[in-house]
Amino acid sequence: MTGAEQSAGELLAGWIGDQVAEVARRVDDLRRGEPTGIHQARVSSRRLRTTLTVYRSLLDRPRTDPVGAELRWFAGTLSPARDLEVVVPRVLGLLGTAPPGVVAGPVSERIEAVRRAATDQESVVVAAVLASERQHALMRELAGLTTTPAPGPGAAAPAGEALPPVLRREWRRLERRVLAAEEAGRTAADHDLAVHEARKAAKRMRYALEPVEQLGGTTATALRERVKELTAVLGLRQDTVVARDFLARVAAAAAAAGEPVTTYAWLADAERAEAARLDDAFAVAWEAACDPALRGWWG
Numbered sequence: 001m002t003g004a005e006q007s008a009g010e011l012l013a014g015w016i017g018d019q020v021a022e023v024a025r026r027v028d029d030l031r032r033g034e035p036t037g038i039h040q041a042r043v044s045s046r047r048l049r050t051t052l053t054v055y056r057s058l059l060d061r062p063r064t065d066p067v068g069a070e071l072r073w074f075a076g077t078l079s080p081a082r083d084l085e086v087v088v089p090r091v092l093g094l095l096g097t098a099p100p101g102v103v104a105g106p107v108s109e110r111i112e113a114v115r116r117a118a119t120d121q122e123s124v125v126v127a128a129v130l131a132s133e134r135q136h137a138l139m140r141e142l143a144g145l146t147t148t149p150a151p152g153p154g155a156a157a158p159a160g161e162a163l164p165p166v167l168r169r170e171w172r173r174l175e176r177r178v179l180a181a182e183e184a185g186r187t188a189a190d191h192d193l194a195v196h197e198a199r200k201a202a203k204r205m206r207y208a209l210e211p212v213e214q215l216g217g218t219t220a221t222a223l224r225e226r227v228k229e230l231t232a233v234l235g236l237r238q239d240t241v242v243a244r245d246f247l248a249r250v251a252a253a254a255a256a257a258g259e260p261v262t263t264y265a266w267l268a269d270a271e272r273a274e275a276a277r278l279d280d281a282f283a284v285a286w287e288a289a290c291d292p293a294l295r296g297w298w299g
Helices: 008-031 037-054 061-095 107-131 133-147 164-184 191-256 262-289
Strands: none
Touching: 008 037, 008 107, 008 133, 008 191, 037 061, 037 191, 061 107, 061 133, 061 191, 061 262, 107 133, 107 191, 164 191, 191 262
16 A cells, blocks of 8 residues: 555654654663764654644644653753863864964863763763653653654555645745744854754654655655755854854863963854854755755645
């Protein structure tokens, strides 16, 4: 049976079952201390939560909404630890490009000291979350979604009829977020936040496309790839924001220790310049994703 011939409920139940299994695998990886455990557990949780959120009109919301909220909580507890995994190599790499005379004081040592303290703290948080009854209850609820699917109103309709309106709604949501980022202006204080909201909407659109990609064939795959490229650009841009926040923490620690802070200002300025470059790349990626020929399959 093709995706279009399935009911919306059948298609979503199959996808949700696959994603529940993926979350369980990634949580096991995290418990074993796998190097990519934090990242993969967070990604799989967000992917499943997106499905439960985007397609909530076709699901049993009294069951799925609370699960989605708990997935959001769980992924959120992993975010600070994941940010450290990304930002410290990034900042140290940028430090290696500094011209002669820019590095003043024990910069790399101070960065490492702040990283180590923060990592130790976040490791305690992650361990406590994994040991908590709340996390165990979440895993039980997820298992229940695979043994007893949760279809809602309209789930019996053919997937090819019930799912495209959801995608159209999500695309309009993404358009609004991108427009808000454009209207914020690149020098506005809230520009970073507006672009971050566009990033979250783009990632939500990408994840929304995945379970129904079979409905649109190669055209749907091409659209998902374009949106994936958009999220990649916006993800790199968000890394510059996280890096600047981290550098502010390091600079504060350096100042408290009586060390020079000029290097951290240079690094932060370099991250702002990179953000501006990525704003240009964002505009290009968005234009590519907006090709109307890639959206014709959903009507």
